[in-house]
Amino acid sequence: MDQYLIAMGTFACIYGLMTISLNLSWGITGMVNLGIAGFFGIGAYTSALLTTGLHWPVALGIVAAMVAGAVAGAGLTFATLRLRDDYLAIVTLGFAEIVRLVIMNELWLTNGSDGISGIPAPFPRTYGYAFALPFLGLMLMVLGVCYLLSTRLLHSPYGRVLRAIRDDNEVTAVAGKDVVRFKLKTFALSTAIAGAAGALYGHYTSFIAPDVFAPLLTIYIFLALTIGGTGNARGAVLGAFILIAILESSRFFPHLMPGFSAVQHAALREMLVAVVFVVCLMFRPDGLLPERRVKRTETPRAGDA
Amino acid sequence: MSDKLRISRRGLLQGAGALSLAGLAHPLTAWAQATGPIVIGTLTPQTGAGSIYGPGMRDAMAAVAKEVNAAGGVLGRQIRLVSEDDQTNPEATVRAARKLIDVDKAVAVLGPWASSVAAAVAPVCWESKTFCAIVGSADSITKLPHQGFLVRTQPNISAQAARFGKLAIDQGAKSIYFMGPQTPFTQIYIDVVAAMAKAKNIPFASEIYDGAKTSYRTEVEKALRAKPDVILLGGFVNDNAIVLREIFRAGYKGKLIGFGTGVNTKLLESVPPEAVEGVFAVTPSPALDSKAYQRFAKLIGNANPGPFESQAYDMINITLLAIAQAKQATGPAIRDAVRQVSQGGGTVVDNAVDGIKLISEGKKVNYDGASGSLEFDAVGDIVDAKFKIEQVKGGKLSTLEIS
Numbered sequence: 001m002d003q004y005l006i007a008m009g010t011f012a013c014i015y016g017l018m019t020i021s022l023n024l025s026w027g028i029t030g031m032v033n034l035g036i037a038g039f040f041g042i043g044a045y046t047s048a049l050l051t052t053g054l055h056w057p058v059a060l061g062i063v064a065a066m067v068a069g070a071v072a073g074a075g076l077t078f079a080t081l082r083l084r085d086d087y088l089a090i091v092t093l094g095f096a097e098i099v100r101l102v103i104m105n106e107l108w109l110t111n112g113s114d115g116i117s118g119i120p121a122p123f124p125r126t127y128g129y130a131f132a133l134p135f136l137g138l139m140l141m142v143l144g145v146c147y148l149l150s151t152r153l154l155h156s157p158y159g160r161v162l163r164a165i166r167d168d169n170e171v172t173a174v175a176g177k178d179v180v181r182f183k184l185k186t187f188a189l190s191t192a193i194a195g196a197a198g199a200l201y202g203h204y205t206s207f208i209a210p211d212v213f214a215p216l217l218t219i220y221i222f223l224a225l226t227i228g229g230t231g232n233a234r235g236a237v238l239g240a241f242i243l244i245a246i247l248e249s250s251r252f253f254p255h256l257m258p259g260f261s262a263v264q265h266a267a268l269r270e271m272l273v274a275v276v277f278v279v280c281l282m283f284r285p286d287g288l289l290p291e292r293r294v295k296r297t298e299t300p301r302a303g304d305a
Numbered sequence: 306m307s308d309k310l311r312i313s314r315r316g317l318l319q320g321a322g323a324l325s326l327a328g329l330a331h332p333l334t335a336w337a338q339a340t341g342p343i344v345i346g347t348l349t350p351q352t353g354a355g356s357i358y359g360p361g362m363r364d365a366m367a368a369v370a371k372e373v374n375a376a377g378g379v380l381g382r383q384i385r386l387v388s389e390d391d392q393t394n395p396e397a398t399v400r401a402a403r404k405l406i407d408v409d410k411a412v413a414v415l416g417p418w419a420s421s422v423a424a425a426v427a428p429v430c431w432e433s434k435t436f437c438a439i440v441g442s443a444d445s446i447t448k449l450p451h452q453g454f455l456v457r458t459q460p461n462i463s464a465q466a467a468r469f470g471k472l473a474i475d476q477g478a479k480s481i482y483f484m485g486p487q488t489p490f491t492q493i494y495i496d497v498v499a500a501m502a503k504a505k506n507i508p509f510a511s512e513i514y515d516g517a518k519t520s521y522r523t524e525v526e527k528a529l530r531a532k533p534d535v536i537l538l539g540g541f542v543n544d545n546a547i548v549l550r551e552i553f554r555a556g557y558k559g560k561l562i563g564f565g566t567g568v569n570t571k572l573l574e575s576v577p578p579e580a581v582e583g584v585f586a587v588t589p590s591p592a593l594d595s596k597a598y599q600r601f602a603k604l605i606g607n608a609n610p611g612p613f614e615s616q617a618y619d620m621i622n623i624t625l626l627a628i629a630q631a632k633q634a635t636g637p638a639i640r641d642a643v644r645q646v647s648q649g650g651g652t653v654v655d656n657a658v659d660g661i662k663l664i665s666e667g668k669k670v671n672y673d674g675a676s677g678s679l680e681f682d683a684v685g686d687i688v689d690a691k692f693k694i695e696q697v698k699g700g701k702l703s704t705l706e707i708s
Contacts, residue, residue: 004407011400104489113489114445115395115424127433205399206428211421212396247397251389251404262367263360266351266390 006132008248010204013139016240017197019225020146020233024190027230027291028154030166031187032089035076036194036221038096041213043069043195044202045103048116051203058122062199069195070188077187081180084169096218104210115209119202135204142200143237146193150233162186163231220247227280229287238289246276342385343378343634345370345624346411348401348426349617353393355418361610362416362440362617363388368604369621369657376658379628391417395425402429412634415620417441418613423457430454436627436639438620440613444493447684453640456623456681458616460589460690462490466497468692469537469562469587474501476560476585478535480508482528484548485539486516494539516544525551538563538584546575553580562587565693570702578700586702590693591615591676593707597655598675612676619674623647625657626672629664647672648680 018036025031033039046068047061056064080091103110110116123134153159161182164172173179202208220243228239250272254265280288347366350359370384378384387409389401398417405411406429413436417423423441430437431454439446440459447457460468473481481502485491495511502509510531514524525548528536536552538545538561545567552561565588573581591598591612601618602610610618624639626646631638646660651669654660660670672679680688695702 001408004403007403007407008400105487107489107492111445113421114443115421117424117428117445117449125432201396205425207395207425209395209421209424211394211419212425214394214396216394217396248400248404251401261360262347262363262388263351263356265388269390270352 003128003132006129006136008244010132010136010139012241012244013136013143014197014201014204015221015224015243016143016237017146017193017200018221019228019236019240020143020150021190021193021197022221022225023230023233023236024150024153024193025187027225027232027236028159028166029162029183029186030084031077031183032085033092033187033190034089034215034218034222035092035094035096035099037213037215037217038092038099039069039072039191039194040198040201040217041096041099041103041208041210042072043198044208044212045110045116045198046195047199048119048202048208049109051120052116052118058120058203062196062203065195065199066192067195069198070192072195073191074184074188076191077184081183093215093218096213096215100210100213103213110210113210115207115212116202117207119206119208121203121206125206139200139204142196146196147233147237150236154232158182223277225287227277227284227287229284229289229291231291232289235287235289235291239287242288246273250276340382342383343380343628344385344387344409344411345621346402346405346409346414347386347388347416347617348391348398348405348414349388349416350393350418350422351388351390353391355391355393355422358418358611358613359390359393359416361614362418365601365605365610365614365617366415366621369618369625372604373625373657373661376661379625379657379661380632380634382634384625387411391419391422391426393419393422395419395421398422398425399429402426406430406433406435412436412628412636413438413624413639415624416617420446424449427451427455430636434636436624436636436643438624440616443489447686451685453685454636456643456685456687458619458676458679458687459612460692461686462493463497464686464690465564465587465589465692466494467501468690469494469564470498470501472562472585472587472694473498473535473537473560474505474507476535476562478502478507478533478560480531480533481510481535481537482531482533483509483511483537483539484524484528485511485513485537486541486544487513488516488539491539494537498537514544516540518544519547521548521551524548525555528552529555529557534559536561538567541567542569542572542575545572549576549580549584553577561585564588565695568695568697568702573697573700573702581697582700584697585705586693586695586697588612588693588695590691590707592674592678592691593693595655595673595675595677597673600655601675610675615675619672619676619679622657622660622674623672623679626654626660626664626670629657629661630670644681646670648678 025033043065047065050056051061161177224239224243229235250269254268347363349362350356370386374383391398415438417426418440420441420443423439424446431451437455439457442459442461444461444463499509562585565586568586627639627642628634630646631642651671654670663670677691693707694705
């Protein structure tokens with residue numbers, strides 16, 4: 001059981017990186033990114049190809065994955081500068097599908113639907129604590145650094161501009177802020193984190209394939225962030241851990257209910273996940289840890305003067 | 306029960322924690338490695354793209370576990386089947402496999418169906434020394450460094466392509482042409498058939514087309530310019546329907562061979578009968594006339610179990626026989642014993658109950674299953690996969706042979 005909890009903790013950290021990434025672009029800056037699985041895939045393949053094909057060290061592979069994620073993110077921002085909301089959502093969703101299809105078909109580079117196996121890990125890969133614990137430690141460290149950085153960013157003047165862009169693009173521009181530049185930088189930063197998440201996923205499980213980056217992954221990340229609470233990194237990380245807790249604990253629940261067939265158990269499990277999410281959103285529409293709105297310092301009333 | 310009540314009071318955050326605790330308590334029954342029940346994990350696609358096959362596969366394995374338990378189990382221990390859903394998704398699969406192995410202490414994980422899912426499960430299994438039997442047919446999976454922990458009951462893509470090419474050559478082809486849509490497997494089909502044709506000095510040409518087009522006139526013209534007398538169709542129903550119409554319109558008189566996924570009753574409904582008359586179809590098949598298949602059909606009360614259900618039946622049978630043979634229920638023991646019970650002579654058995662009895666009497670058994678005689682090569686691929694060869698006669702598919 002403890003082995004399992006360690007493994008799920010590691011997966012939760014990987015999801016946590018993605019929710020932090022999505023929180024930066026969507027939660028704070030208001031740029032919907034339904035293509036997060038695509039950036040995850042770009043990062044995973046970049047690091048996997050460099051470490052298996054060219055035998056780069058894992059650490060360099062992860063850095064390269066972040067660079068690749070950032071470049072792809074910046075490119076996509078340029079292509080979608082005029083888009084907001086639903087339109088941006090559709091284009092980014094399309095982007096993720098394009099990434100998946102390119103990976104599926106460029107056999108010479110990506111090995112197509114067979115995927116890439118035998119991706120090296122930073123520590124010798126064995127079954128047991130010797131591998132699982134250091135990897136969990138590494139993931140907690142990476143997640144912690146990303147958490148601190150994004151919290152710091154949020155409370156800086158830079159973060160205020162991002163929230164201003166989210167609330168009103170044009171007013172921010174009128175206030176003299178270079179909106180395009182802010183968007184570009186933030187989106188690239190967020191996709192770099194998604195790229196790192198992808199790379200770490202590959203190094204952890206040793207296998208990646210185009211099917212890993214199915215839209216289901218993006219949906220999970222959106223659910224996690226919505227449950228945890230958008231606009232702050234605490235909510236993002238909490239959401240990721242809750243998501244994994246719900247997905248995994250739901251495995252054990254249907255079996256406690258007798259009288260259902262195996263296929264009904266699988267369906268029940270999916271229903272259970274859905275119900276928990278719906279209930280969660282009914283009672284906490286802003287998530288468990290919603291963004292704390294900055295209160296205006298009270299302007300003195302006329303009579304006080 | 307009080308746990309459940311508390312969940313509603315304490316809010317969802319603690320609820321999630323309590324859920325995990327409920328999970329903790331449940332598998333405690335599986336702690337006993339050497340004395341309690343033997344845990345076999347099934348990991349089949351209960352939801353997602355594979356969900357038309359997964360439930361049947363899982364039920365087939367459950368039926369075997371039930372009959373073996375009724376007959377006294379293996380090594381005097383009962384079988385506990387734990388089923389997880391692979392969701393036809395490699396990411397979700399890894400988590401499900403970890404649960405089966407880490408929490409339930411499954412000694413074998415049986416059933417991964419899609420290739421990407423099987424390739425994702427494989428490293429989890431060999432690292433944890435858990436036996437694994439898969440369906441997923443991509444050639445690359447059995448080439449992974451699985452140390453023998455993996456076997457596959459489905460013929461791989463190359464084996465399927467080879468059966469395709471063999472039928473063309475058996476039909477006396479003097480010039481073979483392959484046309485098929487762009488899929489991850491198309492190039493493998495072409496390479497395999499090209500090599501077979503070359504060995505027999507038969508001219509071979511091929512083309513890959515976009516499977517979503519509404520007209521294939523130029524593709525068919527190109528094909529016919531090569532003057533083939535056997536055309537291999539790598540397509541699915543939709544593109545085959547158009548290609549066959551155009552081939553018929555062009556007055557082609559040679560033979561046509563397609564895969565069962567593209568030449569089936571659905572195709573017959575959508576194409577004029579004269580355009581499909583005489584077309585051959587090649588499909589991986591269970592061993593329909595075997596005793597094991599007939600016994601399996603009776604066991605699950607379905608007159609025509611499909612190939613994947615038949616394979617699932619065989620997967621659990623050989624796993625249980627291997628446990629009996631090794632006198633030990635561990636992953637490495639199953640790995641070492643699986644070929645001793647599946648091949649290499651001995652009394653032929655078609656089910657685990659009879660086999661376990663014979664093994665306990667000290668006899669050597671050779672399991673011949675519902676999906677074939679189940680002989681594995683060194684990397685875990687099936688050697689003598691069965692295929693069904695059909696031909697359209699009078700507007701209907703009729704079976705020519707199973708071999």
